[in-house]
Amino acid sequence: MGVAAVTGVNARKRVLILGGGFAGLFAAEEAARLPVDITLIDRKNHHTFQPLLYQVALAVLSPAEIAQPIRSVLHDHPNIEVLMDEAVGFDLAQRRVELKTGTRLDYDYLIVATGATHSYFGRDEWAKLAPGLKSIEDAIEIRRRVLLAFELAERQMQESGTHPPLNFIVVGGGPTGVELAGAIMDIAKLYMTKDFRHIDPSTAKVEILEGSPYLLGAYPPDLQKKAVEQLNALGVEVRTGAQVTDVQPGYVMVGNERIDAAVTLWAAGVEASPLGKLLGVPTDRRGCVIVDQFLNPPGHPEIFICGDLAHVEENGKQVPGVAQPAMQMGTYAAKRIGRLVTRDARGDSVGLNQPFHYFDKGDMATIGRKAAVARIKWPFHADWSGFPAWITWLFVHVFFLIGFRNRLTVFSQWAWTYLTLSDGARLITGSQELPGWEEKPGSDQGSSAQKPADIAVPKA
């Protein structure tokens, strides 16, 4: 019997997981049941529930409601440890990872799940002008800019009787772009109207600029159409085939056309984590690692690539880079490691031929406060839009939210905000400058001092 080998000193295999996103966390939870020692490494101390990040950016939820310390999530598993650090190099022959702090960690099995970020198509100087939405820090920065635009407009209106147009430009018409645009429109039309005396927040313009001919490219055409209709009904303009050629403070260019932008947000492009290329294995043009049906790069059955970093094809179609497949890949990789460990210990090869299969339950994207589009594939097939899709979206997302406490608070927060149109979390923290926003005191100080009464008296 192989029992001695399993309990022997050298038999306990070391599993190293890079990344604490959906893929890494699901891999860790699944691997926790195996007779292995697991180290999960992430740059951040917290897991971020990405699908709700836009609600932090638009001041509905607080950061702590959608993020949770990775240590806390995993602390009940004695065979998992969590390390806040970053992989910076690999020695695949020695099965060793080098960390930023100089330490090297050996592994028997390696799961790389460091994800992807938005891509500025080589124009990294746009990042400061048009923040994207990948981290809690990003969300707070977007929140700051959107809220600040209204504050600065109010101030300038009061002081000079005019303000730059409140144009919010969202570059990219995928789910994130659609959700951001809908949420900004909601904020402007529903939540802020009572707060200002000089400007009318509901005159804000929100526009999505999508380079391809289709909004929500991954969805079926009829849902794409419904999404555009619902966005338009909300007041969001959608322009497809609109390639942004330049981003400047205060405006963006689409070809020769200049579009004014009080705030520009970036929801276009995907670029894989640089670790993909560092591995020295084949990657696609976005830097995603091309893996086989077992999620292994060629020649490395001990390495698994999971989540957005993986380029997996099934029946000739690429598995999309969203939360569901990431969770499933993480779970699959851990299960396969379990089978490999069993094989090594007992020579048992049960299930070793079973490839990864993406079980697609459907996709959804919200459009503002009570509309959404959903393509449901499980437990039944349906294409939904409008309010039923929104309710479905709500329950699915609350259900998957990491941590029971968070589920409760998020749900009560939503209910409260939804029912009362109340304040949410509209804090501006950090700098009070907005790129491209120039204060134009309507007149010089001498003349403005001549009519201060106009300035000081609110429209009571």
Added chain:
Amino acid sequence: MGVAAVTGVNARKRVLILGGGFAGLFAAEEAARLPVDITLIDRKNHHTFQPLLYQVALAVLSPAEIAQPIRSVLHDHPNIEVLMDEAVGFDLAQRRVELKTGTRLDYDYLIVATGATHSYFGRDEWAKLAPGLKSIEDAIEIRRRVLLAFELAERQMQESGTHPPLNFIVVGGGPTGVELAGAIMDIAKLYMTKDFRHIDPSTAKVEILEGSPYLLGAYPPDLQKKAVEQLNALGVEVRTGAQVTDVQPGYVMVGNERIDAAVTLWAAGVEASPLGKLLGVPTDRRGCVIVDQFLNPPGHPEIFICGDLAHVEENGKQVPGVAQPAMQMGTYAAKRIGRLVTRDARGDSVGLNQPFHYFDKGDMATIGRKAAVARIKWPFHADWSGFPAWITWLFVHVFFLIGFRNRLTVFSQWAWTYLTLSDGARLITGSQELPGWEEKPGSDQGSSAQKPADIAVPKA
């Protein structure tokens, strides 16, 4: 009758309030009932509920739970407008305030309530090394440092088998210092022990360094003694008569003694807002404006100084710079403006001789998760300590919390955290560097690579 004058074009008086803290907000709420037009100006878009700021710093509450947009708080009053801006100059003769953006605002009555901040006694270079606690940004920075210290210790322990002592030094033994110290000890001993595999968070040392001979100087001696006892019982060391003479990355100096500090926090000294001096009226050595019994600086019955910026004496004793007197001053100033407006309109001088009187209901400070000291003066007299004081503290603070929604969420958050010892809001955002924390990989890379098994295997 003076009715014509009241409703006449020029009769509507302009009230300008600088600062949206307790004093400014209470002044605005009270003045909203008067036939006046009010403009409230603050640099931030939100009011911060200062007494609970340390709970954000120690990851129990989220920023949005103790802060609320000033606009939202006041939006039901049509005669109030809110402006996010900053006063930078005064023309008292013309009754005019100059704002940072260049605009000038005229006023008939001016309420200056821009508060105070901590003072580094002229050593402003210490600010980066030992953050204080006045704003949401400060609280997030303190949270970042405290949580990061545990993460870095865990990492270093795992990598080199040793870590710098987890010493948390709190400079200043007033209520804020006591609350910060107690809360850090709680976090270390109660909430984090399950999360780490290599370090023992409960070995953290927390020390209060107070320059004067007394902890909680404003409290009666027996409560001071009880506070020290309760802090000691929790494990917090208290050193009085310990003047900090230098703050450096990784340590502080008390005379010639060097005290190691993984994190140093600043809760000492008070320095008034610079607007006090800008007014050109007499100030005390901290920059607080010396006002008479009507809260007016000499010769300016139209100007009121409220809150921490005011130096008010009653029966030869200075009114303390805490929340209660600030609220009462704001309310008083607005009421007095109402009387002055009535006098001008109708010649009626009722109540014009009534001076400001501080109605002292008592003071309290919490010490960790279930102890506090409270000197209650209303509705009965009592000096309490321990659990009853803590329960009182809890209800008083929830009761005064601005905004009903916040009250509910803060209360449920507390109940949840208290009952489950659960995670709270332990997010590290921003930089991952800690001043004075030097990574000392135990050995060079070659030798550390020789024994990677020791490193990768958690203590399962």
